[in-house]
Amino acid sequence: MLWTIIGAAAATLTMFSFVPQIFRSLRTRSVKDVSPVTLFQLSTGVFLWMIYGISQKDPIIIVANAITLITLSVLIFLYFRYGRLVK
Amino acid sequence: MLWTIIGAAAATLTMFSFVPQIFRSLRTRSVKDVSPVTLFQLSTGVFLWMIYGISQKDPIIIVANAITLITLSVLIFLYFRYGRLVK
Structure with missing residues (x-):
């Protein structure tokens, strides 16, 4: 139980x-x-983890990496948006 | 085998x-x-993953997160080193 919480x-x-x-x-x-x-x-890497999770039918690996991938996509969008402004 | 490589x-x-x-x-x-x-x-988070890996006796989770933790520690060191220089 403790390990599940951790x-x-x-x-x-x-x-x-x-x-x-x-x-x-x-x-x-x-x-x-x-x-x-x-x-x-x-x-x-996170995308491949998600594919790996799908192959293993492991919902936790799939969801955790899907969420990370979404946040990283937002950040990449911002990188190109603001990156152009700075230079 | 393909999934292991992925x-x-x-x-x-x-x-x-x-x-x-x-x-x-x-x-x-x-x-x-x-x-x-x-x-x-x-x-x-990565530290807790490592603890979780130790509890599960899963060497892959332990090693992967230990390496990430080392790289993040270097980055935190650089953050404070250069952060002070900038301001």
């Missing part, structure tokens, strides 16, 4: 970990210190 | 996803657009 807390924290970055980027309208390689590498 | 690719990509961000921060010596909340939230 696992759930871990999943929740990591799943939504890019939400503060989204709000910061929206507020400052600047993304020049954010690595686009990190954003794309992580998105590709 | 899972391994997913793990490798996500595990090392902050390495490009480390190199970018080292090169530009600027981290002001990086969200410290994201860094701390993700580190806490």
Whole structure:
């Protein structure tokens, strides 16, 4: 039971970990210190995790990575939107 | 077999996803657009994943999250190092 709670807390924290970055980027309208390689590498990895979850029929892996992928997509959108403004 | 390869690719990509961000921060010596909340939230989540992996005796969860935690620790160190220089 304790481990289930720890696992759930871990999943929740990591799943939504890019939400503060989204709000910061929206507020400052600047993304020049954010690595686009990190954003794309992580998105590709998270997408493959989602595919892996589908193959294993594991709803937790699917949902957790789908949410992360959505937040990363928003961040990539902001990266290109604000990246052009800065340069 | 295909799914194992996809899972391994997913793990490798996500595990090392902050390495490009480390190199970018080292090169530009600027981290002001990086969200410290994201860094701390993700580190806490990844740490809990590692604890969860230990409880489940799952070496893959342990190693993958340990590596991510190390890269995030380097990034947090750089955040405070360069963060002070900028302001």
